[in-house]
Amino acid sequence: MRRLRLERLANPQLLALVGVLAINWLLFPSFFNVTWQDGRFFGSFIDVLNRGAPVAILAIGMTGVIATKGVDLSVGAIMAVCGAVAATMVVAGYPAPIAVIAALAVGLACGLWNGFLVAVLDIQPIVATLVLMVAGRGIAQLITEGSIVTFNDPSLIFVGTGSFLGFPMAAVIAVVLMVLVTLLVRRTAIGLFIQAIGVNRAAASLAGIHSRMLLMLVYALSGLCAAIAGVVVAADIRGADANNAGLWLELDAILAVVIGGTSLLGGRFSIPMAVLGALIIQAMNTGILVSGFPPEFNLVVKAGMIILILLLQSPYAALPFKRRPAASNKSASS
Amino acid sequence: MKRSLRPLAATAVIFIIAYALAVLQFPNMLSTRVLGNFLTDNAFLGIAAVGMTFVIISGGIDLSVGAVIGFTGVLIAVLTTWLGIHPLVAFAIALGVAALFGAAMGFTIHYLQVPSFIVTLAGMFLARGGASIITQDSVPIKHEFYATLGDLMIRLPGGGRLSFIGMLMIVVFLGGALLAHRTKFGSYVYALGGNSVSASLMGVPVARTTVQIYMLSSTLAALAGIVFSLYTSAGYPLAAVGVELDAISAVVIGGTLLTGGYGFVLGTFVGVMLLGLVQTYIIFDGTLSSWWTKIVIGVLLFLFIVLQRVIFAASAPGEKSPEKV
Numbered sequence: 001m002r003r004l005r006l007e008r009l010a011n012p013q014l015l016a017l018v019g020v021l022a023i024n025w026l027l028f029p030s031f032f033n034v035t036w037q038d039g040r041f042f043g044s045f046i047d048v049l050n051r052g053a054p055v056a057i058l059a060i061g062m063t064g065v066i067a068t069k070g071v072d073l074s075v076g077a078i079m080a081v082c083g084a085v086a087a088t089m090v091v092a093g094y095p096a097p098i099a100v101i102a103a104l105a106v107g108l109a110c111g112l113w114n115g116f117l118v119a120v121l122d123i124q125p126i127v128a129t130l131v132l133m134v135a136g137r138g139i140a141q142l143i144t145e146g147s148i149v150t151f152n153d154p155s156l157i158f159v160g161t162g163s164f165l166g167f168p169m170a171a172v173i174a175v176v177l178m179v180l181v182t183l184l185v186r187r188t189a190i191g192l193f194i195q196a197i198g199v200n201r202a203a204a205s206l207a208g209i210h211s212r213m214l215l216m217l218v219y220a221l222s223g224l225c226a227a228i229a230g231v232v233v234a235a236d237i238r239g240a241d242a243n244n245a246g247l248w249l250e251l252d253a254i255l256a257v258v259i260g261g262t263s264l265l266g267g268r269f270s271i272p273m274a275v276l277g278a279l280i281i282q283a284m285n286t287g288i289l290v291s292g293f294p295p296e297f298n299l300v301v302k303a304g305m306i307i308l309i310l311l312l313q314s315p316y317a318a319l320p321f322k323r324r325p326a327a328s329n330k331s332a333s334s
Numbered sequence: 335m336k337r338s339l340r341p342l343a344a345t346a347v348i349f350i351i352a353y354a355l356a357v358l359q360f361p362n363m364l365s366t367r368v369l370g371n372f373l374t375d376n377a378f379l380g381i382a383a384v385g386m387t388f389v390i391i392s393g394g395i396d397l398s399v400g401a402v403i404g405f406t407g408v409l410i411a412v413l414t415t416w417l418g419i420h421p422l423v424a425f426a427i428a429l430g431v432a433a434l435f436g437a438a439m440g441f442t443i444h445y446l447q448v449p450s451f452i453v454t455l456a457g458m459f460l461a462r463g464g465a466s467i468i469t470q471d472s473v474p475i476k477h478e479f480y481a482t483l484g485d486l487m488i489r490l491p492g493g494g495r496l497s498f499i500g501m502l503m504i505v506v507f508l509g510g511a512l513l514a515h516r517t518k519f520g521s522y523v524y525a526l527g528g529n530s531v532s533a534s535l536m537g538v539p540v541a542r543t544t545v546q547i548y549m550l551s552s553t554l555a556a557l558a559g560i561v562f563s564l565y566t567s568a569g570y571p572l573a574a575v576g577v578e579l580d581a582i583s584a585v586v587i588g589g590t591l592l593t594g595g596y597g598f599v600l601g602t603f604v605g606v607m608l609l610g611l612v613q614t615y616i617i618f619d620g621t622l623s624s625w626w627t628k629i630v631i632g633v634l635l636f637l638f639i640v641l642q643r644v645i646f647a648a649s650a651p652g653e654k655s656p657e658k659v
Contacts, residue, residue, distance in 0.1 A: 121643060124593060131639070134579055135633065138628030138632065142629070265449070294467070300460060302459045303456045310453065311446065
């Protein structure tokens with residue numbers, strides 16, 4: 001049953017992306033026009049890759065967390081903190097690599113904190129990560145002292161706005177990260193362990209899986225991804241904005257993961273599909289912008305999209321008239 | 335019963351100690367004026383938090399609260415200022431719209447078996463987006479009725495004022511407490527949060543109760559939106575962004591367990607007051623920046639979550655252990 005659904009869900013994401021891109025193309029015929037200029041590609045489609053990168057990076061980490069039946073609400077706030085760390089260190093005169101490493105270390109530490117709350121103190125993931133979500137932005141403002149810290153360090157700016165083989169650096173980072181993490185979970189047993197924890201943590205522990213360590217790892221990875229996204233976003237705007245960097249991006253990342261077919265009830269997950277989900281969201285955003293609709297429509301379209309996915313994933317789509325399996329599902333979700 | 339009241343007592347004691355410490359430093363904080371402003375400034379948050387308490391006791395979460403507040407403000411402003419409808423009629427329309435909205439969310443959560451988190455996330459996008467589509471600017475509300483309501487207050491000895499919206503919040507809290515502890519609906523909510531399967535086996539109408547819970551939350555959010563529009567005399571689509579987080583924080587600090595099945599409406603009141611105290615203290619101090627509010631609330635949240643864990647581990651071994659997710 002599960003394998004069947006996985007195969008059925010493997011394709012809708014690609015179809016959806018193609019569909020959204022096709023609608024964009026209809027509304028804005030030059031959508032796919034890509035020009036080569038100053039040693040890099042330009043065009044609306046390249047813009048989708050570039051703008052979608054931060055959410056895609058977040059979604060990579062979020063997929064692991066959601067696969068263990070958790071959720072990480074703090075990634076947006078961690079982005080703000082890490083962007084603030086990188087920016088203030090560069091402004092204080094440290095070389096860019098050290099600033100980036102420090103930012104990543106802070107992100108990792110934030111992730112480990114979340115992991116500690118969830119794995120060791122056994123706190124519900126929503127609540128555990130809520131702590132950092134609320135406090136994180138305050139910490140970021142503490143670091144930047146309430147102002148927007150701007151910087152001119154060329155190597156740090158390159159991370160956000162540079163290009164590699166003509167492709168925007170942010171997109172390249174997202175793809176490399178996606179490949180690395182996918183290899184890590186699929187070429188080793190880690191992915192299987194994560195799924196086992198998501199399906200039934202107690203059973204997984206009894207089967208000899210170090211569920212505490214793995215949960216710490218998963219949240220640490222999410223924190224690290226948030227740090228990378230935070231540095232990319234800060235480098236993109238050449239400044240760290242503690243109030244707005246990564247604001248509500250945690251919701252976009254969760255949405256991307258869900259669009260990618262990962263179940264919020266834990267278990268089955270796919271990192272490339274989550275990245276595809278992030279691209280679908282961004283393709284819609286860009287499409288709405290280039291076709292001249294006010295950006296406010298974004299939220300409504302996103303809401304419509306969530307409802308559509310819920311309908312597709314609901315037990316009723318598969319079992320139209322049976323009620324008993326639905327009732328047992330509910331107990332797993334509460 | 336005594337034992338189960340411990341988290342509530344802990345919150346109340348911490349509030350009293352915190353308030354006493356604040357008063358020691360700034361004697362002026364102990365005045366009816368400050369207390370009256372506590373109620374007025376946090377009225378919309380408190381009303382929204384009552385609805386959130388019910389949702390959380392039932393084991394769910396409602397992320398759409400802030401967006402519904404924003405949407406209600408815009409709707410009322412548009413109805414009264416642009417269309418010239420009397421505010422009372424506009425209030426009724428807004429409450430009705432919100433009730434339908436909440437019912438739709440509850441319906442989706444129950445019948446599609448989806449986590450409330452994701453459904454109310456969609457609701458949040460929908461309400462916020464809908465408000466932004468109606469207008470992107472702040473629409474002022476100028477109506478005699480608003481001025482009348484604004485002047486309606488009880489003067490307390492010592493220069494304090496208990497405003498209409500402050501009184502409304504107290505009424506909502508008392509009503510919420512009665513609803514939670516003295517009605518059938520209230521016990522259904524607790525039963526659902528404890529274990530929805532057992533609840534349905536015992537004959538709790540799960541579908542109806544779920545729909546009613548989210549209806550209640552959205553309706554109270556709309557009432558909070560009305561209060562917010564009375565407070566600011568305007569409707570703005572980006573108003574009250576993030577209020578759902580404050581409401582959740584207040585509920586948790588008030589001793590309600592996020593796993594559901596356990597909590598107090600009056601605890602939420604103490605939670606809201608504690609958040610208000612943090613803000614007031616930072617304003618009184620003057621040297622602390624506003625971002626300390628967020629950090630302190632985060633630290634408080636953490637402390638209370640750990641406190642709950644400790645109390646539950648100590649007092650009720652084997653009872654509803656916070657779930658291993």
